[in-house]
Amino acid sequence: MHDNVNSTRPTLSLVYSKVNTIVSMESPQERTFQYQDNLPPLPVPPLDQTLDKYLQSVKPLVKDEDYKKTEKLVKEFGDGSGRQLQQQLLEKAKHSRNWLEEWWLDTAYLIPRDSIAVSVNYSGPFPLCYDLWPAKYGTQMERSSMLIYAYGYQWNLLRNEVFPVVKAKAMGNKPMCMNQNYTVFNVCQVPGIHKDHLVSAFRTKSEGSCPGYVAVFINGHVFRLDIIDEDDEPITQPELYKQLLSIKSTCDSLPPGPGIGALTAWDRTSWAKARQHLIDIDADNLKTFNMIETSIMCISLDTQNTPTSGEQ
Known part of the structure; x- marks a missing residue:
């Protein structure tokens, strides 16, 4: 597997100058995460309120007789x-800024053993791609380069802590928690035998270095594509397009790769065992996994299963 990882670095001159930034990187009025330490902790709702909401959610789904039993x-x-349980929650909340977060991550994402390809990650920001480049057969590379550029631009805003702070108008324009932006990029759900775990490599510039590349999967191979230039700025879309064409050209001259990425669609326990087996075979495979799992994001350009109709 490690023999099929390639590094593609920018060598061509930029086609056009960088677009003007929407938000100033120099002296923004607000920093993305500046309010985090001052936000109130997640409150524990009153028990009566929780029970009332539960009954409201159950009522449309059961017969009157069953509802009376539930009531x-x-x-x-x-x-x-x-x-008693409510009191335990209140005690936990005294020592935690978000008493629910760990339980939610475990129950909704990390403990389930089903394939996350259909059970969890069943949708994505597809409309963005259509807005930036109209869907049309044969435009995969153009639209992919625009998508990478758009997300690279957002990644850079977060890195510089100038991504706008979300505020709730209904709450007097108060700032909302921005902590989940730490797990938008450079994060991966790594499989485990009984429970997965998250690997997060994202760091703001004030916190340190952060991987500035995406992992490109194509025809069973995986390539590393750096999307940040020597000035630590996102590479332009035309340049990314040329780099993707270079990757495709390189890949066209190679036999199909092992397609290890397909194993990620397996159930989590089977994928964890297969991942460990590959690491046991060759320690260099661990380096490959680390490269993929800490990348800004992964993008697939596979064409083996190209549909017979519709867009590519």
Whole structure:
């Protein structure tokens, strides 16, 4: 697998100068994460409110007879063990800024053993691609380069901490938590036998260095494509387009690769075992995995299963 990883670096002159930045990188009025330490912790909703919401969600789904039974059980829970559990939540919240975060990540993402390709990651920002480059057969490289450029630009805003702070008008224009932006780029859900874990390599410039490349999958091979120039700025879309064409040209002269990426669609336990097996075969494969898992993002240009109709 490690023999099929290539590095493609920019060698061509820029086709046009960089677009003007939407947000000043020099002296922004607000920094993306400047309010994080001052935000209030996630509150624990009152038990009665939680139970009422539960009943409201159940009522449209069950018959009247079943709802009455559920209503009785909820009341018994609220008068009994529910009070004790609520107190435990309140105690946990005293020592945590977000008492729910770890449980949510584990339950919704890291513990389930099904394939995340269909159970979790079943959608994405596809409209962005269509807005930037109209869908048309045979324009895969052009649209991919525009997509990479757009996300690289957003990545750079976050790196420089000038991505606009989200504020809630309904709450007096108060700043909202921006912490999840740390897991938009340079993050990967690495498989485990019983539970996955997240690897996050994103850092703001004030925090240190951060990988500035994307992993490009094509015809069973994987290439590293640096998308940041020597001035630490995103490479332009025309330059990215030429680099993708160079990758495709290189790949066209190679036999199909092993297509290890297909294993990521397996159930999580099987993928974890296969990943470890590949590492045991050759330690260099671990370096390859680390390169892929810490990249800004991965993009697939595979064409083996090209549809017979519709767009490519």
